[in-house]
Amino acid sequence: MEDTATSGSHSDAPIIRIRDLVFRRGRRTILDGVSMNIRRGSIVAFMGPSGVGKTTILRLISGQLQPDEGSIEINGRQISSMPWRELKRFRRNIGVLLQDGALFTDLTVFENIATPVREHTELPEPLVRRLVMSKLNAVGLGGIEDRMPHELSGGMARRVAFARAVVLDPAIMLYDEPMTGLDPIAVSTVRTLMRETNDALGLTSIVVTHNVNQMSQLVDYCYIIASGRIAGEGPPGELKNSSQPSVDQFMNGKVEGPIPFHYQPPDTPWGLLD
C-alpha cells in the first residue's frame, strides 16, 4: 500500500518516511499506527473529516510535536530525535502556508517576505530587495510591497504568505487548509501557484484539507485519515470510486457510514435526560 506513493519517475527513495506513528493527547489517541512514504516531487494530500488529526501529522513532520511512538524520517534524518539547533536548521528547508496566511500584522508586505531572508542569510540589502520583488511578482502581486496586511484581500494575503513561504526555496512545502475562505477565482489562482511552483522548483508538497473537489484537481496522491488511521490511499480519481466504506463516505459526503456523527457515542440515550 505504501509503495504506491513512493513509486515515481523522480526518485525511488521517498523524501518523507513515516513509520507506525502514534500520537496521544491525554488519554485520547489521535493517530494510531500511521505509516506512509511520500515521493519526492509529488503533491500529496491528507484528507479527512475535521478534528481527525490531519494538522497533527503536519505538526509532527515540522517537528512542532513529538510522536509517542513510531518515527518520521525526512531525507533519511529522524525528526523526533533532532536536537533544537539541528531542527532549526531543518526548518529553514521547509516552507509552511498556514490556514489564514499568518502574515505578520506589524510589518509591510515587503518586510513580511524579507523577514526569513534577513534572518537566515547574509545577503546585502539590494539582493534582498530583488529576491523579495521577484517572489512577489511570481505570485502576481508586484506593486503592493508597501501595503500592510490589513489592506489586502483574503486571496492576496494568502498569495503573499505563499511568496514568504517559498522565498528561501525550500525542499518541502506544507500547506494547512490553504484555500479555506477564498472565492473560486482565488482558489484557482492559489491552486495554480501551488502546482507550478511545485513542478518548477522540484518541491515536495503536503496539503492538509477536507475539501475533496478542490484537491482532486491538484494533488497526485491522497491519504484519507479516519479514526486515527489511514482509511484509504491512492490517486484522487481512484479514491472517488473506492468501495472502502470510510473512503466512500468521506469522498462522496455521505452522512451514513463508519465515520461517526457523535464525538463520543453515548452508551444509552438516557444520558440526554439527565
Place this chain on the structure above:
Amino acid sequence: MASAETTLNRLTGPVREAGQCLMFLFRMLAGIRLNLSVIQAILQQTYLIGARSLVIIMICGFFVGMVLSLQAINALEQFGASDQVSLLVGKSLFRELGPVLTALLFAGRAGTSVTAEIGLMKATNQIEAMELMAIDPVQRIALPRFMAGVISVPLLTAMFNALAILGSVVFSIGVMDLDSGIYWSKLQTGIYFYKDFVGGLWKSLVFGGVVSLVAVYFGYSARPTGEGVGTATTNTVVLSSVLILIFDFIMTSFLT
C-alpha cells in the same frame, strides 16, 4: 484526594507562574543579539509604545502638579508655610508620585496594548509561523517590546515630572499669586539631584522592566482565543499595578 491536589495547585500556582515569568525573562536576555535589525525594532517599539504615551503622560502630569499644589497650599497655609509648596511638591513628585503614576499609566496605556498585540499574534498563528520559519519569536516579538518599555518609562517619568512642576508653577504662582523667586529657590535648594531626581529615575527603570515583562509574558502565554487575550490583558493591568506598589516600597526602603 482530588480536592487536596486542587488546593495544592492553587497555592503553588502563583509561584509556578512567577518562575515561568523569570524563565521567560532569562530566555529573552540570554538569546539577545544586538545587531542593526534588533536595534531598529527596539527603536520602532520605543516610538510606538513610548512616544505615543507622551500625550496622556503630559496631561496627567500637568494636572497632578496642579492638584498637589492646591492640597499643599491649603494644608501649609494653616501653619503660615505656603511658600514651602515647591519643596513639598518636588519631593513627593520626584521620589514617589512621578515614577509610580507614570508606571501605572504606562501599564494601562502601553502594557495592555502589548499584551493584546502579542496575544492576537498568537491567536492568528503569527507566532507559530515564526517558529516554523526557525525564527525565535521571543527575540523577534517580546524582546524589542520589553526593551522599549525599559527605555520609555524613565523618559516618560522625567516628562511627567517636568509637566507636574509646570502645573504646580501655573497654579501656585499664576493662580495663588505666590512669589516666583521663593518658589524656585526653595525647589533648587531643597531638592537633591542624585537622591531625589536620580533615585526616582532608578525606580522608574525597575517599574518599566516590571510592567514590560508582565505585559510580554502574559501576551505570550495567553490562550489563543478572544477570551484568553481579554483575560491576559486584564491580568497585565492588575498584576503590573500591584507589583509597581510592592517594588516601590522595597526600593524606597533601600533608597532612603
